[in-house]
Amino acid sequence: MRLLLVRHGETPSNVNHLLDTAVPGPGLTPLGEAQAAALPEALAGEDIEALYVSTLLRTQLTAAPLAAARGLAVIVRDGIRELSAGDLxxxxxxxxxxxxxxxxxxxxxxxxxxxRMPGGESGAEALARYDAVVAEAAASGAGTVAMVSHGAAIRVWTAARADNVDVAFAAARPLENTGVVILEGSPSDGWKVLSWQGATVAPAGETGPAGEPLDTEA
Structure with missing residues (x-):
């Protein structure tokens, strides 16, 4: 399966650099709305067969133009919401x-x-809920699936599950709003990152350390 993990568009909390992870969360800024409107063209080359969003409003608003352009139903799943900040x-x-x-x-x-996050979930709980949604998508038989999710959740899940991206790589590369990480694989065979926000990612063991970019053109 080809898996597109898309960060949501800009929110007021992004502008103010706040840890805003609770449901339902804020909507999009005018820039965020423009970013969402640009998604159909940005992903025009992808044959998306299923579109998932989290329970946070910002992912649903970001996905709406893509869903309308492709005639796709939006599948809402709590498992791909942002990693809870708990007491933070x-x-x-x-x-x-x-x-x-x-x-x-x-x-x-x-x-x-x-x-465990202070006042929040553990890593085991967070990864398990994300894994469950990815497994559901893989079991659907769709060849290409897009999931509009959240920056920390995408980076952490990818670093934990992809064979060719390590923690140092993901930690050093924040995702811009509507930035996309593209993976290929399955829950049983594992995952590899094909591109990170437009940059091709090297297969582990082929050209140096895991996650070394081959092409930095965005």
């Missing part, structure tokens, strides 16, 4: 407490899945 909810991301959020979630990707 609505803190500025650049503060020491806010930075604890990313340290925690990337520790999950590195294998410390028993670690």
């Amino acid at each position: 909810e609505m803190l500025p991301g650049h503060t020491p407490e806010g930075e604890r959020y990313l340290r925690t979630v990337f520790a999950w990707a590195a294998g410390d899945t028993a670690l």
Whole structure:
């Protein structure tokens, strides 16, 4: 299966650098709406057969133009919502407490899945819910699936599950709003990242360390 993980469009909390992970969350800014409107053209070359979104409003608003352009039903699943900030909810991301959020979630990707977000979920719980939606999509038989999800969730799940991307790669490369990570594989055979926000990603073991970009053209 070809899996397109798409970050939602810009929100007011993105502009203010806040850890905003609770359901239903904010809508899109005018720029976010424009980013969503541009998605159908940006993904024109993809033969998308199924379109998933999270329970957060911003993913549903981002997916709406794509769904309309392709005549696709939107499948809402809680499992691909953002990684919960727990007690850190609505803190500025650049503060020491806010930075604890990313340290925690990337520790999950590195294998410390028993670690729990203060007042929130554990890595095991977060990855399991994301895995379940990906497994559902794979079982559907669709050749290409798009999931409009969230920046931290996409980066952490990809670092944890893709054979050719490691934590250092994902941690160093934040996703822009409506940025896309494209993977290929299956839950049984594993996953490899084909491209990260437009840059081709090297297969592990072929041209250097895992996740080394081959082509940095966006």
